[in-house]
Amino acid sequence: MAANEREIIDFEQGWEIMQKGIMKLQNLLEGLPEPQFTSEDYMKIYVTIYNMCTQKPPHDYSQQLYAKYGEALQEYIESAVLPSLRGRHDEFMLRELVKRWGNYKVMVRWLSRFFYYLDRYFIARRSLPPLNEVGLTCFRELVYQEVKVKVRDAVISLIDQEREGEQIDRALLKNILDLFVEIGMGQMDYYKKDFEPALIKDSAAYYSCKASSWIGEDSCPDYMLKAEEYLKREEDRVSHYLHSSSEPKLLEKVQHELLSVCASQLLEKEHSGCHALLRDDKVEDLSRMFRLFSKIPKGLDPVANIFKQHVTATGTDLVKQVENAVDSKKANKKYVVGLQQHIDLAHCWQDFVREVIELHDKYEAYVNDCFQNHALFNKAFRMAFETLCDKGVGGSSMAELLATFCNDILRKRSKKLSDEAIEETLEKVVKLLSYISCKDLFAGFYRKKLATRLLFDNSASDDHERCMLMKLKQQCGPQFTLKMEDMVTDWTSGKDHQTIFEEYLKKKSDANPGIDLKVTTLYTDFWPSYKSFDLNLPAEVQKGVEVFREFYQTKTKHRNLTWIYSLGTCNIIGKFEPKTMELIVTTYQASALLLFNSSDRLTYSEIMTQLNLTDDDVVRILRSLSCAKYKILNKEPNTKSIAPTDHFEFNSKFTAKMRRIRIPLPPVDEKKKVIEDVDKDRRYAIDASIVRIMKDRKVLGYQQLVTECVEQLCCIFKPDLEAIKKSIGDLIKRDYMAWDEDNPNSLRYVP
Structure with missing residues (x-):
């Protein structure tokens, strides 16, 4: 039959066919005996609706069918869905809701297929809600709005049961919570409005109660173990049935109740809080504390503050211990004033620096491992060590102690360490140096001790010396090590001069110094300043000096030689009655001993006159030779101090186990001189900085x-602010700058 001759279908006639299909669908969904839909059944319904929608007006029933679609869904809900839900509660209601929701979605899907033509043409032209949306809206308004509160409460009740350790049907909760999302047709509005706030509120109440119970019963580590475990469970809960958007809000609320609310109580627990964990080296618990408190706003601030307090207190205790040890040794009468006491106290300082290094290694590992190298803990760690390293220890600064420690590592006769151990130790010293505010003071002491090692040939390794300078340059910049590097280079050049001098002696037969003479020639600009005295050298040594002076004049006539006898050493042979021995002494000591080749007995005044030295130097020389371990000279009276009335004579009975002994001079405290030199350099540095800025x-x-x-x-x-202001005033007087005429509070550079 042609299209224009198609039989008109009345609305009642067509809807009767539709009702039969809808009833069959409802029976199938309810599980009643009913044959399945065949393709012929489906096509009959589809074609009927198609024809009813494509008939010419007034027989186009598209609008009526669209309305009947909604009525059919409403009738199904009121007759089948709602009655089945109203008689159930709790988990049983949830299971029925999941079943009914699933059936309803099947019904909507089938009806949407029957009414497909409406969706494709009629609805599109009229801009009406699609059939699927009509179906969801109908369920939402008739079912969801009625049961949402009961459903929400039932879900939260099951969640609380699970929190208490009971087994629940997670798949059921997943399906229910998916309904909250699906009912919003892709939007999260209903989930966030009707379920999530109640979940967050209930979680807050639940964990507030838990926290109140745990904080009174458990130690800090036990509390954190529980908190971490319950947080993991909440994360697991989200991954199994809660929507992922709930995770940050839920965890934030749980963290707030378990950690933020009781943070101070937890961290400050007397026997198990953060202080106790640091004290007892509970690394695993500290790592857990960091993980937990890093999740709450500003949660790490109090932990980092306690860490800083602990490190600072530990460093302060270490300083007190070493100061007590030093005071004890000074008070102990068996330690006489002189070399032995100096050596013993030096050991105290060495041990102190080693303990500071160990302390640094320990808490640096805490920062890196327990606290994941977090900037907050790096800052706390640095502040604590800056406080420690800027403390004075027994009258000595950390700058001086570090320089002395380096000297002990780098000089000969130090405790034998492998090359790797020495380099590692030096690296750690440079790390400590970074915390010291007065690095120039370290440079002053280090430079002085480097000079002593080089000039007395007491450096264990050139490679280690250069390695240390490289580390210092990397830490403090090239200007910091410039003079030190020049010293090493100049010292190497000085050794080359000695080789040339030896070749000169071989070629010139009449140039015989009479002794085995080694001279290190250096430029004074690179080295620390040393006092030069006109020591009356013994004739045996004076001849060698003249020979070297003649040699040097053949090389250059534009430079003057200044002899620093205080830096010289001599090996002399002492013929004692028990045996002949070799004595390693300073040039000063050798000059004093050689006086006794021509005199058996000399007074203090005679020795001072013949040597042409100051009282202080003569006292040091005579004390080392008559009052110390090796008594080469006998003194009258036999006391421990040197007086101008004393007499001295050669001790022919002297003996020792070894045939070769070193007789050191009592140490001179050069601290004052180094500090004065550093202060002078600081004034120059301030002047240079000001001029550089203004230029x-x-x-x-x-x-x-x-x-x-x-x-x-x-x-x-x-830099001291008063020193800067004084320098500005001096530079104004010296016309480097002037007050600006236009602005009385400004300065202008004077070219």
Whole structure:
């Protein structure tokens, strides 16, 4: 039959066919005996609706069918869905809801297929809600709105049961919570409005109760174990049935109740809090503490503060211990004033620096491992060690102690360490140096001790010396090590001069110094300043000096030689009655001993006159030779101190186990001289910094100039503000700068 001759289908006639299909579908969904839909059944319904929608007006029933679609769904809900739900509660209601929701979605899907033509043409032209949306809206308004509160409460009740350790049907909860999402047609509005706030509120109440119970019963580690376990369970809960969008809100609330609310109580527990964990080296618990408190806002601040307090207190205790040990040794009468006491106290300082290094290694490992190298803990660690390293220890600064420690490592006769151990130890010293505000003071002491090692040929290894300088350069910059590097280079060049001198002696037969003479020639600009005295050298040594002077004049006539006898050493042969021995002494000591070749007995005054030295130097020489371990000279009276009235004579009975002995001079405290030199260099550095800034900026405010000067210099030392202001005044007087005429608070550079 042609299309224009197609039989008109009345609405009642067509809807009767539809009702039969809908009833069959409902029976199938309810599980009643009913044959399955065949393709012929489906096509009959589809074609009927198609024809009813494509008939010419007034027989186009598209609008009526669209309305009947919604009515059919509503009738199904009111007759089958709601009655089945109203008689059930708790988990039974949830299971029925999941079943009914699943059946309803099947019904909507089948009806949407029957009414497909409406969706494709009629609805699109009229901009009406699609059939699927109509179906969801119908269920939402009739079913969801009625049961949502009961459903929400039932779900939360099951979640609480699971929190208490009971087994629940997670798949059931997953399906129910998916309904909250699906009912919003892809939007999270209903889940976030009707379920999530109640979940968060219930979770807060639940964990608030738990926290109140645990905080009174458990130690800090036990509390954290529980907190971490329950947080993992909440994460697991999200992954199994809660929507992923709930995770940050839920965890934030749980963390707030378990950690934020009781943070101070937990961290400050007397016998198990953060202080106790640090004290007892509970590394695993500290790592857990970091993991937990890193998750809450500013949660790490109190932990880092306690860490800083602990490290600072530990360092302070270490300082007190060493100061007590030093005071004890000074008070102990068996330690006489002199070399032995100096050596013993030096051991105290060495042990102290080693303990500081060990302390640094320990807490650096805490920062890296327990606290995951977090910036907050790095800062706390640095502040604690800056406090420790800027403390004075028994009258000595950490700068001096580190320089002395390096000297002990790098000189000969130090405790034998492998090359790797020495390099590792030096690396750790440089790390400690980074915490010291007065790095220039370290440089002053280190340079002085480096000079002593080089000049007395007491350096264990050139490679280690250069390695240390390289590390210092990397830490503090090239200017920091410039003079030290020049010293090493100059010392190497000085050894080359000695080789040339030896070749000169071989070629010139009449140039015989009479002794085995070794001279190190150096440029004074590179080295620390040393006092030079006109020591009356013994004739045996004076001849050698003249020979070297003649040699040096053949090389250059534009440089003057200045002899620093205080830096010289001599090996002399002592003929004693028990046996002949070799004595390793300083040039001063040798000069004093050689006086006894021509005199059996000399007074203090005679020795001082013949040597042409100061009282202090003569006292040190005579004490080392008559009052110390090796008594080469006998003194009258036989006391431990040197007086101008004393007499001395050669001790022919002297003997020792070894045939070759070293007789050191009592140490001289050069601290004052080093500090004076550093203060002088600081004044020069401040002047140079100010001039450099003003030359670059031309015009600058007074206060800004002071600030920039501090910023430039603080990497090497902490400049004194009064010293900067004084330097500015001096530079104004010397016409390097002047007050600006236009702005009385500014300075301008004077070219």
